[in-house]
Amino acid sequence: MKILVIEDDKTTGAYVSDGLREEGHSVDLFTSGSEGLIQASVGQYDVMIVDRMLPGIDGVSLVKTLRGTRNRTPVLFLTSMGGVDDRIEGLNAGGDDYLVKPFAFGELSARIAALGRRPQMQEAPTVLTAGDLEMNLLTRKVTRAGQTIDLLPREFSLLEHLLRRKGRVQTRTMLMEAVWDIHYDPMTNVVDTHISRLRSKVDKPFKTELIETVRGAGYRIDS
Template identity: 75%
Template sequence: MKLLVVEDDETTGSYIARGLREEGQTVDLVTSGRDALIQATSTTYDVMVVDRMLPEIDGITLVKTLRGAGNKTPVLFLTSLGSVEDRILGLNSGGDDYLVKPFAFGELSARVAALARRPQALEQETILSAGDLSMDLIAREVTRAGQKIDLLPREFALLEHLLRRKGRVQTRTMLLEAIWDISFDPMTNVVETHISRLRAKIDKPFDTELIRTIRGAGYRIDA
């Protein structure tokens, strides 16, 4: 699993991150609501563990903002605010579970695992689109302006990844990890090669370019 832990107390945050990593999870740790918002809108996570009392953007506002933007990543609130009213507020703001400090790490781990197991099938889109480009995930078909486009499996996966994050920059590292399951830079041009091939099929024959290169950052698909 890939997890985001949002905790402004360095001792607590490091303790949680270390424990989850020891269980084999991939963990990103941030200490402010602003940094969490940036991470959550640029990276896909299986579960987020969020403190309520955060600098810059508090946990409730963070989750409400993410839900308003269509982010459905399960959220476990981990906080010292433990009254019934606090729990209700956290769950009504878009949280999926609520754990009060002090806590047992075993319970935290079990709750995270339970959230990750929740079926997401009903929430998954089956048609992705950008402008006149359409991808049918069930039929495994891609069309643009009514014309069918044949893609190789890796090209299909790359396009699906970009469409699911339409309007958001995806770095070379993000693409290597998501499409090729590579967590380090192999010093090859595999990403650039596949982007070029994809452009040749979905952009070059048409008037409008959809795949953008963001210099010094990565790639983004626009409508």
């Protein structure tokens, strides 16, 4: 496999790179986040090993940036930040696996092999649909029955979240976390208010309602 290692600690970087090369892998090593991001963007790799604490740009931001450009190369975070919240943050940022230092090279090798065996992810869709509603993620244009619908940024994010999970109920808590990045219940009706505004634009002017209220659970788009 061709592997990109982004690790600023020279001892760890050399240890990992040399070990992987001994196993027959092709390895490129970079010691700064900014240089690693550039290489990850232009190179073709099977797996990336990324430290979290990097100069230039930190590992989490690096992976978020790559995922934002639809780079789906599997990422293993290799870091001393081993708290539960740290692991959750890394995985939510787009990491596929998380290994805490100090580590056994055998475990690292096994995890890399497992990531390399995963089937390639299909390219993320650029257009989401439900019935006669269409959302273009590249142009950020929303239309229904051929009519353009103007949405505010938060309304767009809310509709996108529902469309990506078409057929699945999304609770208010799920929506608060995904759209507003609020991870506790602030006793607010912000979700219901925005759903109402969204419906006034994508449902009320048309014959068929797409946004369904699931009583006692949340909201769903089925079509």
